[in-house]
Amino acid sequence: MKNINASGLKMTPQRVAILEYLHGNTDHPSAEDIYREIGKKYPMMSFATVYKTIETLKNRGELLELTIDPARRRYDPDTRxxxxxxxxxxxxxxxxxxxxxxxxxxxxxxxxxxxxxxxxxxxxxxxxxxxxxxxxxxxxxxxxxxxxxxxxxxxxxxxxxxxxxx
Amino acid sequence: MKNINASGLKMTPQRVAILEYLHGNTDHPSAEDIYREIGKKYPMMSFATVYKTIETLKNRGELLELTIDPARRRYDPDTRxxxxxxxxxxxxxxxxxxxxxxxxxxxxxxxxxxxxxxxxxxxxxxxxxxxxxxxxxxxxxxxxxxxxxxxxxxxxxxxxxxxxxx
DNA sequence: CTATTGACAATAATGATTATCCTTTGATAA
DNA sequence: TTATCAAAGGATAATCATTATTGTCAATAG
CATH class of the missing domain: 3.30.1490.190 (Ferric-uptake regulator, C-terminal dimerisarion domain)
Structure with a gap:
């Protein structure tokens, strides 16, 4: 919960918010789900930031992209x-x-x-x-x-x- | 091969072309693949027709929609x-x-x-x-x-x- | 023969995702 | 602590796949 990440990833309030929301989350949210939920606390967050953070996490292998739902991509923070x-x-x-x-x-x-x-x-x-x-x-x-x-x-x-x- | 379908589906040249292309096809083509391939023989075919035919076949259970590829939907005529x-x-x-x-x-x-x-x-x-x-x-x-x-x-x-x- | 219906083409609209462009900021080291 | 600078954010435009709309045409029913 504390040092959500340590290895060379610049921490910003936005990323902390996204990581906290994702941590332990089993809802398999879409990008919009993430945006909407976090928007409640940080209304100034941009949608682009959500997508870019997702992309970063994906590349680091910390987030899985699910293709189950043909209408939108969903994400799973459990990489096991x-x-x-x-x-x-x-x-x-x-x-x-x-x-x-x-x-x-x-x-x-x-x-x-x-x-x-x-x-x-x-x-x-x-x-x-x-x-x-x-x-x-x-x-x-x-x-x-x-x-x-x-x-x-x-x-x-x-x-x-x-x-x-x- | 002749009356590719018998049960109340109106056959048109476009549909015949799509069905023929799909029959036995194991490439799992996307809508664009279908459109592009058939366009070689029938350049006047509309993209909308491809999508509508796909939709029709899907609803009739004659075509499966695959969600494996996150970038586009792919189709499989083998419904087994x-x-x-x-x-x-x-x-x-x-x-x-x-x-x-x-x-x-x-x-x-x-x-x-x-x-x-x-x-x-x-x-x-x-x-x-x-x-x-x-x-x-x-x-x-x-x-x-x-x-x-x-x-x-x-x-x-x-x-x-x-x-x-x- | 005319009305009805379904299918087509063309094209606009939508929705998700990506790219661009410029500003801001976190992390590092002087 | 402050200067520095690449990385990150925000706003927004662009793209891509897919869906919806509209007017036309053809086959068929009546």
Whole structure:
């Protein structure tokens, strides 16, 4: 928490704010999420600064860029090897720390030098599941207003069609 | 080959061209790839038509949208469940048909209703590997021109930082 | 034959991300 | 402590992928 970084990175109030926001964060925020949240405390922060800091952290290997959400890039400050479970409905992302022992058999690997892997699990979170099954709750009148208010997540993005596979 | 689709989708020359291009294609092309390639035969085709056709096919479950490449969406006409191996250097994507038996343990699944999964493997293809190891070939003078000409793939995109994890 | 519908092309609009340009500031060493 | 200077910030323009809009055309239903 204190010396968030020590190695040759010039510390500025903006960076401290971003690093503090990111530290321990498991929300997988987008650049806009970061900008909006930090803007509450530091309204003078520029969007460009957010992007530039993200770029710097990425290059230093301190921040991962997730491509799960086709509509925007999301970031994960936990650089340990892990996987992700995404709700196809509200796009909530949950970390999965299970160590799956998967590897491509030699004959399928096309002589690639393997570097790593990342698993995307698709599912529906309990909240969305309940909301999508009004059958169980009689003909519960779900207003469109209610449909919107799902904690920040529900943007206008299409989900990765991979979901539609199965 | 003739009536490429039978179920209520109006066939037009543009759609036939797109479907023919996609049929059996394993290049995982982007919208622009499709537009550019088909434009060779039908120069009057609009980019909007490509996007709309993609959208239609996606909704019909005949085309998968891949989110592996953060810079652009790529499409896969093979809707069978399979995974992908991407070259972190030239972004070439190879299909992996191995059936990995992975599942998130109950206690990690956060009560999600599981729908499916998709594995992204990262690696370096033989071509890029050789190009990146001039050590083995004396101090071979790799011109930047040579670096460019790698078959169409090498765009200006950053690779998913997940790669940098390993 | 005319109305309707879906698809097309052209093009404008949007949204995320990157680049530019100039000012400010943190870290270092005199 | 202060001078210095490259690195970082802010404002904003530019770019790139994608989506939306609008008017036209063609095939088909009535």
């Amino acid at each position: 090897h892990h996987h992700h479970l995404i709700c196809v409905e509200c796009k909530k992302i949950v970390d999965i720390y299970e160590d799956f022992q998967i590897s491509v058999p030699e004959d399928h690997a096309c002589s690639f030098e393997m570097i790593g892997n990342h698993i995307e699990f698709y599912g529906m979170c309990p909240e969305c599941k309940k909301r999508k099954e009004p059958d169980l709750w009689e003909n519960s009148p779900v207003t469109s207003a209610e449909q919107q208010k799902r904690e920040g997540a529900n943007r206008n993005s299409v989900l990765p069609a991979v979901n539609k596979t199965l | 469940h399979h995974h992908h191996l991407i070259c972190v250097e030239c972004k070439k994507i190879v299909d992996i048909y191995e059936d990995f038996q992975i599942s998130v343990p109950e206690d990690h699944a956060c009560s999600f209703e599981m729908i499916g999964n998709h594995i992204e493997f990262y690696g370096m293809c033989p071509e890029c590997k050789k190009r990146k190891e001039p050590d083995l070939w004396e101090n071979s003078p790799v011109t930047s021109a040579e670096q460019q000409k790698r078959e169409g793939a090498n765009r200006n995109s950053v690779l998913p930082a997940v790669n940098k994890t390993l």
